Amino acid sequence: MGSEGRMQSILVTGGSGFIGTHTVLQLLKEGFRVTILDNLDNSVMEAVDRVRSIAGTELSGNLRFYLGDLRNKDDLEVVFSQNSFDAVIHFAGLKAVGESVARPHLYYNNNLIGTLNLFEFMTKYGCKKMVFSSSATVYGQPEKIPCVEDFELKAMNPYGRTKLFLEEIARDIQKADPEWRIILLRYFNPVAAHESGQIGEDPKGIPNNLMPYIQQVAVGRLPELNVYGYDYPTKDGSAIRDYIHVMDLADGHVAALRKIFVTEDIGCVAYNLGTGRGTSVLEMVAAFEKASGKKIPIKLCARRPGDATAVYASTEKAEKELGWRAKYGIEEMCRDQWNWASNNPYGYRPQDASMRPKN
Numbered sequence: 001m002g003s004e005g006r007m008q009s010i011l012v013t014g015g016s017g018f019i020g021t022h023t024v025l026q027l028l029k030e031g032f033r034v035t036i037l038d039n040l041d042n043s044v045m046e047a048v049d050r051v052r053s054i055a056g057t058e059l060s061g062n063l064r065f066y067l068g069d070l071r072n073k074d075d076l077e078v079v080f081s082q083n084s085f086d087a088v089i090h091f092a093g094l095k096a097v098g099e100s101v102a103r104p105h106l107y108y109n110n111n112l113i114g115t116l117n118l119f120e121f122m123t124k125y126g127c128k129k130m131v132f133s134s135s136a137t138v139y140g141q142p143e144k145i146p147c148v149e150d151f152e153l154k155a156m157n158p159y160g161r162t163k164l165f166l167e168e169i170a171r172d173i174q175k176a177d178p179e180w181r182i183i184l185l186r187y188f189n190p191v192a193a194h195e196s197g198q199i200g201e202d203p204k205g206i207p208n209n210l211m212p213y214i215q216q217v218a219v220g221r222l223p224e225l226n227v228y229g230y231d232y233p234t235k236d237g238s239a240i241r242d243y244i245h246v247m248d249l250a251d252g253h254v255a256a257l258r259k260i261f262v263t264e265d266i267g268c269v270a271y272n273l274g275t276g277r278g279t280s281v282l283e284m285v286a287a288f289e290k291a292s293g294k295k296i297p298i299k300l301c302a303r304r305p306g307d308a309t310a311v312y313a314s315t316e317k318a319e320k321e322l323g324w325r326a327k328y329g330i331e332e333m334c335r336d337q338w339n340w341a342s343n344n345p346y347g348y349r350p351q352d353a354s355m356r357p358k359n
């Protein structure tokens with residue numbers, strides 16, 4: 001509730017995606033009114049329907065959905081003219097590193113122009129509070145770990161550069177107009193799913209990230225897991241990342257929102273959202289095998305260009321200033337990922353004969 005006793009209203013762009021759905025659910029449970037704006041480019045309406053189902057009749061009455069694209073100003077005009085928002089959580093954007101290298105124009109067009117339009121309409125309608133979905137990719141190949149928020153930023157691919165450029169744009173906008181309050185959340189590697197097993201990550205095509213890939217091998221949709229890099233200077237030769245449970249991530253957004261509402265002079269500030277611990281690819285595979293009881297065949301492949309040896313977060317700033325820290329370890333991550341996978345082997349799509357794995 002706001003200070004004047006009314007329910008605070010939040011616009012969530014990209015709210016039907018993986019992190020978006022889990023965050024929307026937590027916002028509803030925490031007493032916010034939520035409006036999703038999404039073009040369903042990499043998500044499906046079924047995910048929003050399931051959020052409503054988990055939230056229950058009463059809470060889901062506080063959720064609205066608009067089909068629209070941030071690059072289309074008419075879509076933004078409709079949403080902003082029909083609602084009054086207290087803050088925006090901005091998830092919408094393309095996020096596959098490999099695709100961004102192959103199609104940089106698509107990434108700059110979607111991620112940059114869409115966000116510039118969003119800033120324009122937030123300004124026009126007097127909503128100057130944003131929680132922005134950034135990424136640990138802005139650290140590039142860090143010279144030391146853990147990654148601390150004041151490290152030099154240097155993205156290594158077009159996707160990472162869109163996040164880096166948008167962080168810079170946000171800083172410039174806030175500097176020019178101190179009424180703005182912006183929190184930049186740099187995620188590390190979001191995994192797992194809601195404990196209900198009803199919502200989770202459902203990438204279209206071949207997954208770009210480790211956990212959905214392992215999951216698809218486990219349910220028989222893919223024959224084996226490609227492990228990129230087996231000769232890194234780590235304990236088992238595989239790369240090390242900071243995996244974070246998506247529900248911890250969702251709670252981090254709620255904490256950031258609360259911080260923005262009570263801190264007038266917050267400016268534009270970045271926080272890492274991770275566990276602060278590194279886990280190797282092969283350790284994650286072993287944990288998933290244990291959780292699922294399935295053997296995951298692996299194929300050792302050469303390193304991918306641009307992949308860092310080890311990246312994990314310093315989480316002290318988020319713990320101290322947002323009062324947030326990750327609660328879940330990799331056992332719970334794998335348990336919840338497998339619960340989602342085994343309940344929904346084909347994601348949100350019903351299984352049909354054309355999608356079954358070929359023997």
